[in-house]
Structures are given as C-alpha cells and as structure tokens.
Amino acid sequence: MPDEKKQFETVIGLEVHLQLKTKSKIFCGCKNTFGGEPNTQTCPVCLGLPGSLPVLNRKVLEYAIKTGLALNCKINSFIKFDRKNYYYPDLPKAYQISQYDSPVCYDGFVLVPQEKGEEKKIRLTRAHLEEDAGKLMHDHNANCSLVDYNRTGTPLLEIVTQPDIRSAQEAYDYLQILKLTLQYLDVSDCDMEKGSLRCDANISLRVMGEEKLGVKTELKNMNSFKAVKSALLFEERRQEGILQSGGKITQETRLWDENKQMTFTMRSKEEAHDYRYFPDPDLVPFVIEEKAIKGIAENLPELPFDKCNRIKKEYDLSDYDAWVLVGSLETADFFEACAKLHRNYKSVCNWISGPLLQEANARKTGISGLKIEPKRFVEIVKKSEDGSLSNLGAKDVLKQALCSDKSIEQIISEKGLAQVSDDATLEKIADEVIKANLSVVEQIKSGDEKPLGFLVGQAMKKTQGKANPKKIGEIIKRRL
Amino acid sequence: MISEKDVKYVASLSRIHLNEEEAKPLAKDLEKILNYVAKLQKLDVKQIAPTSHVLPLNNVFREDIVRPSLTQEETLNMTVDKMNGSFKVPKVIE
Numbered sequence: 001m002p003d004e005k006k007q008f009e010t011v012i013g014l015e016v017h018l019q020l021k022t023k024s025k026i027f028c029g030c031k032n033t034f035g036g037e038p039n040t041q042t043c044p045v046c047l048g049l050p051g052s053l054p055v056l057n058r059k060v061l062e063y064a065i066k067t068g069l070a071l072n073c074k075i076n077s078f079i080k081f082d083r084k085n086y087y088y089p090d091l092p093k094a095y096q097i098s099q100y101d102s103p104v105c106y107d108g109f110v111l112v113p114q115e116k117g118e119e120k121k122i123r124l125t126r127a128h129l130e131e132d133a134g135k136l137m138h139d140h141n142a143n144c145s146l147v148d149y150n151r152t153g154t155p156l157l158e159i160v161t162q163p164d165i166r167s168a169q170e171a172y173d174y175l176q177i178l179k180l181t182l183q184y185l186d187v188s189d190c191d192m193e194k195g196s197l198r199c200d201a202n203i204s205l206r207v208m209g210e211e212k213l214g215v216k217t218e219l220k221n222m223n224s225f226k227a228v229k230s231a232l233l234f235e236e237r238r239q240e241g242i243l244q245s246g247g248k249i250t251q252e253t254r255l256w257d258e259n260k261q262m263t264f265t266m267r268s269k270e271e272a273h274d275y276r277y278f279p280d281p282d283l284v285p286f287v288i289e290e291k292a293i294k295g296i297a298e299n300l301p302e303l304p305f306d307k308c309n310r311i312k313k314e315y316d317l318s319d320y321d322a323w324v325l326v327g328s329l330e331t332a333d334f335f336e337a338c339a340k341l342h343r344n345y346k347s348v349c350n351w352i353s354g355p356l357l358q359e360a361n362a363r364k365t366g367i368s369g370l371k372i373e374p375k376r377f378v379e380i381v382k383k384s385e386d387g388s389l390s391n392l393g394a395k396d397v398l399k400q401a402l403c404s405d406k407s408i409e410q411i412i413s414e415k416g417l418a419q420v421s422d423d424a425t426l427e428k429i430a431d432e433v434i435k436a437n438l439s440v441v442e443q444i445k446s447g448d449e450k451p452l453g454f455l456v457g458q459a460m461k462k463t464q465g466k467a468n469p470k471k472i473g474e475i476i477k478r479r480l
Numbered sequence: 481m482i483s484e485k486d487v488k489y490v491a492s493l494s495r496i497h498l499n500e501e502e503a504k505p506l507a508k509d510l511e512k513i514l515n516y517v518a519k520l521q522k523l524d525v526k527q528i529a530p531t532s533h534v535l536p537l538n539n540v541f542r543e544d545i546v547r548p549s550l551t552q553e554e555t556l557n558m559t560v561d562k563m564n565g566s567f568k569v570p571k572v573i574e
Binding site: 022023024028029030031037038039040041042043044047049055056057058059060061080085087088089136137138139142143144145146147148149274276279281283284285286287 | 493495532533534535537538539540541542543544545546547548549550551552555556558563564565566567568569570571572573
C-alpha cells in the first residue's frame with residue numbers, strides 16, 4: 001500500500017499583551033516607566049499590602065476603549081474586574097486583577113493587508129484590562145530567583161484573536177498591522193525588546209476539511225515578531241511529524257528557545273490552571289456611557305488602512321508606495337508635508353522611501369530623528385529633477401544636510417557638488433574621453449552600442465561624478 | 481460528596497499542607513457547609529441581576545497622576561531575604 005500522507009491545515013490564535021503608556025500604573029500612582037532601579041516604583045497597593053485599595057486609572061480605561069474602537073470591537077456598557085488566583089513569586093497579592101466575563105472590548109476584527117491590495121479578516125474575541133506581574137530573574141550561582149516588583153501593576157490590554165490565522169506568515173502580518181495601528185493610536189511603545197508588547201501563540205493542526213479543532217499547544221517566550229514566526233513554523237513541523245506517524249499531540253505550554261530555534265516543554269512549578277475567578281470586591285463596577293464612547297470615537301486618528309487608501313488616491317501612488325509611506329506615522333506626515341511643497345509626488349515618495357529611510361535606518365532612528373525638514377528635503381529633490389544635481393550628488397547633499405543647518409545652496413557650493421551641464425565644458429570632456437578610448441569608439445562605430453555606457457562612466461570619473469550623465473551621453477553619441 | 485482528594489486539592493491550591501488525620505474531618509465539615517449553602521439553590525433568581533458589588537457605587541476613578549512610591553529600602557525592609565535590591569525567593573525555574 002502506498003504511504004499516504006495526510007494534508008493538514010494549521011490553525012493559529014494569538015494573544016497580545018500590550019503595556020499601555022499611561023504616566024502612572026493601573027490601580028495606583030506609582031510611575032509607569034521601564035528600566036528603574038529594582039523595587040523603587042512600588043507602593044502598598046501594587047505590593048498588595050493589607051488595607052490598601054486599588055482605584056482604576058481613568059486614562060487606562062480611555063486607552064482601552066480607544067484601542068477597542070480602532071480594532072472594530074464592541075465596547076461593553078458594563079464592566080467589572082475579577083481576581084485571577086494563583087501563586088507565583090512575581091504576583092505579590094497571589095491574585096492578578098483581570099477581567100473574566102465582562103471585558104472592556106469584544107467581537108472585533110483586524111484587516112491584514114495581503115498581496116495585490118487584498119485583505120484578510122482576523123476576528124478578535126476580546127480585549128480586556130489587567131495588571132502586569134513583577135519581573136523574575138534567575139540567579140544560577142546563588143540557586144535562587146530575584147523579584148523586582150516595579151512592573152507590578154503596569155496597565156495591560158490583552159488582545160485575543162479567534163483561531164482565524166492559517167500560517168506563521170499570516171501571524172507575522174497580523175502582528176505587523178496590529179502594531180502599526182497601536183502606534184498610530186499612541187497608546188503603547190509597542191517595543192518587544194522592552195516587553196511593552198508580548199505575544200503568546202496557540203497552534204494546532206487538523207486534517208484538511210475537518211471542522212473540529214485539533215489539540216493545541218501554547219507557545220511562549222518569543223521576543224520578536226520574527227521569533228513568533230519561527231516558533232510557529234517549528235511547532236507546525238513538529239506537530240505534523242507526530243500526527244503523520246500516528247501519534248497524539250499533548251496539550252501543553254512550550255517555550256521557544258531562540259538559540260536552539262526549537263520549542264521545549266515548559267518545566268514549571270506553577271499549579272495546574274485553576275484560577276477560581278471571582279469579582280474583586282476592592283473595585284466597584286464601571287458603567288460606560290454611549291456618550292463617552294462616542295467622544296473617544298470622534299477623536300480617533302486616521303488609521304493605517306484609511307491613510308494608505310487616501311494617500312494612494314490623493315497622490316496617485318501604488319499600493320506598495322503607499323504602504324511604505326504609512327509604515328510609520330512620521331514618514332507619512334513627512335511625505336504629506338513635502339507633497340504640499342512639491343507636486344511631483346512619485347519623485348518625493350521615491351526619495352523618502354529610498355535614500356531618506358536608508359539614512360534613518362542606518363542611524364536607527366525615525367525620520368524625526370534626522371536633521372532635515374520638508375523644505376530643504378524638497379529642494380534637493382527638485383535640484384535632482386532639473387539636472388542641477390546628479391543622482392549621486394543629490395544623495396551626497398542629503399547626507400550633508402542631515403548633519404547641518406546649512407542651506408542646500410551653501411552645501412552644494414561648499415562641496416562643489418553642482419552638476420556640470422554647460423555644453424562647452426561637457427564637449428571638452430567628451431573629446432578627451434573619445435581620444436583616450438579609440439578602440440572602444442571603433443566598436444561602437446561598427447554597430448555595437450553597448451560600450452557607450454563605458455564612455456559615459458569614464459566621463460563621470462573625469463568630473464568626479466559631476467557631469468550630467470544624460471547630457472554627456474548625448475554629446476558623446478553625437479561626436480562619434 | 482466531598483472526598484479527601486477534593487480537600488487535598490483545594491488545600492494545595494491555597495498552599496496548605498494537610499496530613500491524613502486533618503483531611504478526613506475537613507471533608508465532612510466541608511460537605512456540611514456546602515449542603516447548608518445549597519439551600520440557596522432552591523430560590524428562583526431568574527428575575528434578579530447578578531450582584532457584582534455590594535456597594536451601590538459605580539465609576540470610581542483616579543486621575544493619571546504620579547505619586548511618590550516607597551523607597552527601595554522601605555520596600556525591602558518588609559522581607560526577610562533580599563539580594564541586589566530585589567526580593568530573594570527559592571528558584572522557580574529549573
């Protein structure tokens with residue numbers, strides 16, 4: 001009998017924990033910042049000392065509603081907080097204040113851009129508020145763990161998808177557009193390295209065509225979107241291997257090991273999940289009025305999808321170009337400021353998405369971290385278009401402009417970067433090049449035009465790149 | 481029926497160590513308590529909204545303002561075991 005291989009479908013759901021960037025913590029006035037000396041940002045409330053009372057930070061609820069609306073969620077008119085009970089040293093109260101059955105947001109969706117302008121809808125089950133736990137460090141020499149409670153009580157919004165994701169790449173794309181949306185909303189730093197955005201993944205396989213979900217594993221400890229993708233790809237292969245050989249998947253939590261590029265069963269002393277949720281009597285419920293929701297909705301910023309579509313239309317750009325520009329809010333803003341000054345939108349777009357973003361990336365900053373404003377930038381673009389700067393020359397001027405306040409004219413004259421376009425000079429150079437390369441000239445004369453580029457290159461070299469390449473090309477051709 | 485196993489499970493969730501002699505009578509006690517409370521099940525509460533809080537209060541907020549925290553010293557004075565500015569606990573991961 002031939003060895004029949006089953007076809008499997010991958011089913012993925014993601015949970016994103018997002019730290020909201022309020023000034024203070026969710027239930028107390030401690031500073032909500034990353035990187036302080038251990039245990040210097042704690043108080044009786046976030047340490048869970050007897051007699052202390054948590055009070056909800058108004059801004060936290062506002063950010064949660066704002067995010068929920070941007071993610072097309074419904075907002076619950078009545079919410080409350082519940083205690084999730086478990087023992088772990090990073091949880092000083094032995095319970096986490098979370099939301100069990102009345103999350104702030106529910107029933108939303110995220111549209112993920114696909115190739116050719118298509119989009120895929122990933123449904124969201126819910127987004128609820130909770131408090132972050134402390135940070136554990138493990139000291140292998142002293143055989144102990146150290147706890148820093150600064151992070152305890154940091155406001156978290158947990159955003160949970162339906163099992164709508166069908167591949168590791170789709171999971172990656174979802175995370176990208178989610179992060180971009182959150183950055184536009186300005187509710188979080190979204191910095192995975194600092195832990196302000198964390199992602200756990202549930203993955204299972206089922207025989208193609210089957211309705212029922214297979215047994216899933218939960219993946220944790222991925223520290224970048226790339227790691228999420230790699231962990232999912234690894235787990236997909238691992239599960240398929242087991243299923244193909246007739247084995248069964250064990251439902252468990254697995255940790256991603258970035259060095260080994262593998263997932264491993266988590267060995268933890270944490271109890272079986274039995275959280276005994278109940279309403280937290282320390283916090284009163286919240287009634288969210290339609291009016292309040294409307295107020296927040298009216299103040300939502302233009303979101304990536306809308307901005308992309310508008311920019312595409314308004315400036316007659318391709319889907320690809322528009323997505324590059326809306327890839328960060330400041331890039332989009334910079335482009336629109338430039339477009340006001342110069343109507344050759346495609347050219348402005350190319351100069352931003354090419355040279356300018358290259359410089360920004362090389363310096364590991366955004367465009368706002370560069371010392372150039374739309375006015376001088378557009379001047380460079382214009383000078384490259386009208387031939388007063390060569391392409392290379394213009395890039396050079398841009399580099400210089402990034403590290404000084406000097407005017408573009410001044411940079412060009414100081415560096416002698418102006419492109420040589422006057423006929424007399426160019427004709428002289430053309431003559432010299434032709435004389436020095438007679439054998440090449442013969443080749444061209446006999447009908448092979450390919451070496452013409454070589455002659456232009458020689459002319460450019462002679463002028464240290466300052467000759468107008470189009471013009472010198474024409475002159476050489478004419479003189480042959 | 482509350483078994484000794486149930487008692488031990490509940491005890492373990494609360495990190496309470498019980499030996500056999502302690503667990504046995506507790507199973508009986510727990511069962512009595514549950515039976516007593518079970519009377520409530522007979523009431524018809526279909527028309528009553530679940531109580532989520534006993535106080536007739538809603539929407540108690542604080543503004544997003546930073547207040548002084550405890551110092552590291554004040555915080556760590558509350559523990560018996562500390563190291564490098566942190567609480568020291570038995571190792572929790574292999």
